[in-house]
Amino acid sequence: MRKKDIERKLMQAFSAATPDRSEEILKECSEKKKGVVDLRTDRTEKKTGTARSSGTRRFGVIAVAALAAVLLLTGAVAGVIGIRHLRAEPKAASEIENIVAETGGTPMPSPLPAETAAPLSTSLPLGRTPTLTPSPLPAETAVPFGLMEAIQAAKQHANVPENTEAEARTAKEDGVRVYNVRFGSDGAAYEYDIRIEDGTIIKGEMELWTLPESAKTRNAVTLEQAKAIALDHAGVQQSSAVFSEQKNGHENGRTCYEIEWRLDGVEYDYEIDTETGVILSWSYELEDLKRGGVETENTSAYIGEETAKKIALKDANAAEENARFTKCRLDEDDGQIFYKIKFILDDVEYEYEIEALTGAVIERDIDFEELKIKDGAGDIGKEKAKAIALSDANVSEADAQSLKCKKDTDDGRTVYEIKFAANGIKYEYEIDAASGTILDKDRETGGEKSSKKTAAPDGSKSSYIGAAKAKSIALGDAGVSASEAERMKCKLETNEGEKVYEVEFEAGGFEYEYEIDAVTGKILSRDKERAD
Amino acid sequence: MFLMPGSERSGKVNNSSIDGAINAIRSGDKNGMLLLYSECAQSVYAYALSVLKQPHDAEDVLHDCFLQIWEHADSYSSRGKPMAWILTIARNLCYSRLRGQERIEELPEDLEYPETVEPEQRIVLDACLRKLDDGERQIVVLHAVGGLRHREIASLMKLPLGTVLSKYSRAIGKLREMLIKEGIQ
Numbered sequence: 001m002r003k004k005d006i007e008r009k010l011m012q013a014f015s016a017a018t019p020d021r022s023e024e025i026l027k028e029c030s031e032k033k034k035g036v037v038d039l040r041t042d043r044t045e046k047k048t049g050t051a052r053s054s055g056t057r058r059f060g061v062i063a064v065a066a067l068a069a070v071l072l073l074t075g076a077v078a079g080v081i082g083i084r085h086l087r088a089e090p091k092a093a094s095e096i097e098n099i100v101a102e103t104g105g106t107p108m109p110s111p112l113p114a115e116t117a118a119p120l121s122t123s124l125p126l127g128r129t130p131t132l133t134p135s136p137l138p139a140e141t142a143v144p145f146g147l148m149e150a151i152q153a154a155k156q157h158a159n160v161p162e163n164t165e166a167e168a169r170t171a172k173e174d175g176v177r178v179y180n181v182r183f184g185s186d187g188a189a190y191e192y193d194i195r196i197e198d199g200t201i202i203k204g205e206m207e208l209w210t211l212p213e214s215a216k217t218r219n220a221v222t223l224e225q226a227k228a229i230a231l232d233h234a235g236v237q238q239s240s241a242v243f244s245e246q247k248n249g250h251e252n253g254r255t256c257y258e259i260e261w262r263l264d265g266v267e268y269d270y271e272i273d274t275e276t277g278v279i280l281s282w283s284y285e286l287e288d289l290k291r292g293g294v295e296t297e298n299t300s301a302y303i304g305e306e307t308a309k310k311i312a313l314k315d316a317n318a319a320e321e322n323a324r325f326t327k328c329r330l331d332e333d334d335g336q337i338f339y340k341i342k343f344i345l346d347d348v349e350y351e352y353e354i355e356a357l358t359g360a361v362i363e364r365d366i367d368f369e370e371l372k373i374k375d376g377a378g379d380i381g382k383e384k385a386k387a388i389a390l391s392d393a394n395v396s397e398a399d400a401q402s403l404k405c406k407k408d409t410d411d412g413r414t415v416y417e418i419k420f421a422a423n424g425i426k427y428e429y430e431i432d433a434a435s436g437t438i439l440d441k442d443r444e445t446g447g448e449k450s451s452k453k454t455a456a457p458d459g460s461k462s463s464y465i466g467a468a469k470a471k472s473i474a475l476g477d478a479g480v481s482a483s484e485a486e487r488m489k490c491k492l493e494t495n496e497g498e499k500v501y502e503v504e505f506e507a508g509g510f511e512y513e514y515e516i517d518a519v520t521g522k523i524l525s526r527d528k529e530r531a532d
Numbered sequence: 533m534f535l536m537p538g539s540e541r542s543g544k545v546n547n548s549s550i551d552g553a554i555n556a557i558r559s560g561d562k563n564g565m566l567l568l569y570s571e572c573a574q575s576v577y578a579y580a581l582s583v584l585k586q587p588h589d590a591e592d593v594l595h596d597c598f599l600q601i602w603e604h605a606d607s608y609s610s611r612g613k614p615m616a617w618i619l620t621i622a623r624n625l626c627y628s629r630l631r632g633q634e635r636i637e638e639l640p641e642d643l644e645y646p647e648t649v650e651p652e653q654r655i656v657l658d659a660c661l662r663k664l665d666d667g668e669r670q671i672v673v674l675h676a677v678g679g680l681r682h683r684e685i686a687s688l689m690k691l692p693l694g695t696v697l698s699k700y701s702r703a704i705g706k707l708r709e710m711l712i713k714e715g716i717q
Contacts, residue, residue, distance in 0.1 A: 001656045001708050001711060001712060001716075003704050006676070006704055006707050006708055006711070007675075007676035007704075009652075009656045009711070009716075010578075010656060010660060010672070010673070010676040010677055010707075011574070011676060011677050012653060012656075013649065013653035013654075013656040014574050014577065014578035014581075014657070014673070014677050016572045016645075016646070016649045016650065016653050017577070017587075017645055017646060017648075017649050017653070017657060018573050018574040018576075018578070018594075019577070019591050019594070019646065021572075021591065021594055021595050021598075022569045022570075022573070023572075024565065024595065025569065025595060025598045025599060025602075026562055026563070026566070028566060029562060029565055029599070029602045030562070030600055052551075062585050082686075149702060216536040241683045295629075493692045493694065494692070494694070499694075502692065502693045502694055504683065504693075511681070513682055513683060513697065514692060515693065515694030515697055515698070524698065525694060525697035525698050525701060526692060526697075527682050527697055529681060
């Protein structure tokens with residue numbers, strides 16, 4: 001089990017155990033700072049022109065927070081109409097038409113440019129035939145849909161600007177491979193699942209998290225009116241729909257009508273605000289996700305092993321000729337397909353997971369500590385191992401008493417365990433069988449055990465190696481030249497009673513940290529991480 | 533342009549995203565608070581639990597920590613290390629709480645995890661909370677869950693860097709051994 005695996009398990013376990021106190025915290029934040037509107041309270045925004053909300057999360061905290069990040073990135077300002085509809089026919093307006101239609105020539109109260117306040121492509125004035133229904137896009141061939149095309153299709157369906165920031169990944173829904181696309185626009189959060197085989201939108205959802213300004217002037221609606229709003233938005237004739245549910249509920253702290261129906265294999269789900277008739281959320285979903293799809297495995301859309309390897313090498317800042325690949329294969333985890341790649345470079349093992357369709361680096365792991373065995377090095381032998389231990393302890397073989405050496409396996413690595421005594425001191429060493437590296441050492445003086453003790457056997461204090469030497473040892477170990485190292489630091493510290501040099505530097509996009517025995521120059525610990 | 537998962541470093545916290553969230557919080561934007569919570573809640577809770585060893589107390593620290601961030605976001609000076617700032621707040625809250633206790637309470641025998649925690653995850657949590665010593669547990673949580681670098685941990689916990697490195701290494705070794713013993717691969 002690798003260090004990375006353990007770290008990931010810890011993250012996942014603590015994530016699952018972490019309670020969600022966000023609602024309570026946000027509520028208290030409202031009480032501490034006045035003038036912030038959200039969908040959970042009826043407080044009015046005192047700042048002009050802005051309405052902010054926290055919204056609840058249909059897809060979990062992460063989804064809306066991610067969309068909040070999108071909002072921050074795009075610089076969009078809340079306070080625009082969440083749902084708009086195409087212009088109504090010029091006829092006497094009923095109560096419903098007042099709610100659903102825009103009057104010609106009246107600008108939308110939105111801070112965004114007019115062209116971005118376009119209505120949903122699926123919504124139509126009453127009486128018109130839908131030009132685009134929320135049902136699947138027609139698929140002419142079985143060629144896998146590209147990711148960019150999927151994002152484009154999702155944005156077109158939601159009728160949001162082309163430059164809207166979107167997040168996308170491959171996933172699996174009930175055994176069907178999909179692109180999961182998410183984005184936020186005009187105070188609403190959208191999510192789509194698009195079948196990879198043919199680009200069919202098998203699921204689409206919207207959740208409003210900013211109540212539009214115009215809602216303040218609207219009147220309450222009845223259930224019948226709410227149904228009409230939902231059907232109109234979906235472009236469905238009233239007579240065609242068979243309602244499975246019509247009831248009162250709560251969404252984002254507001255009372256709403258929950259309206260569901262099925263038609264032509266599509267399940268529709270709406271929540272309409274009772275006080276204003278605003279659509280708080282909608283979703284469309286194919287009941288049979290595999291309907292119309294192609295059941296064959298098709299890898300032609302994947303980037304290929306060679307490209308995946310190149311991406312990994314580039315990310316590791318490594319040249320292909322210096323790397324030795326030990327693994328490159330397709331793998332799948334939780335519906336996401338990726339290339340699992342491993343290579344060794346300068347005794348460092350690199351492991352990557354590269355998204356199969358997009359080439360994105362999903363994960364990287366650089367195991368600096370685990371691979372120190374030179375390929376084909378073999379075994380140094382007992383005699384050599386003993387010699388290394390004795391030399392380190394500054395004890396001759398003639399002076400060593402009860403010298404023992406045995407071969408063992410520790411954590412998957414073959415080692416020599418060496419024990420001896422000299423001048424009243426007991427020594428224990430663990431030496432890597434392949435490389436001869438001293439992995440561990442202990443010395444015991446009169447019953448007092450101290451690991452990695454650096455004083456000479458006769459008890460006299462040894463002089464320290466000096467900062468320059470310590471830096472040199474660290475650089476050498478890292479394979480970095482002095483000229484390449486940046487922001488180098490070295491200081492003498494005491495760690496558990498022993499004097500050590502702590503050396504830090506950056507090179508090649510990595511941060512290195514070393515702890516070096518101040519007397520012997522032995523590297524006691526090391527760490528290497530990608531710099532921010 | 534679109535965001536792809538994994539574009540941040542190795543699943544660790546996204547400091548630039550957190551920086552942005554704190555900036556938004558400064559202007560009273562609760563979307564920023566929501567984003568910050570989603571990015572940091574597990575790190576804060578995990579650290580508080582590693583110090584206090586009591587889930588209810590850790591939950592209270594989680595709550596208080598975010599309220600403090602909301603109130604004092606103006607005092608954060610962006611140097612690209614927001615997690616260190618946040619976890620310092622959490623640490624101070626933890627130690628305030630500990631100072632108010634007569635003795636340090638031990639982890640309950642019958643620790644209850646939420647239903648969202650799967651059986652394997654319970655084993656991982658138990659291994660971390662029960663089998664590591666205080667220093668090892670806090671360091672491993674700060675690094676693996678909190679995303680802090682070793683030297684940031686050394687600064688937070690006022691320990692030498694080498695101590696942090698070796699304790700972390702030891703903690704990982706212990707966890708590996710325990711998880712393998714429990715049949716987790």
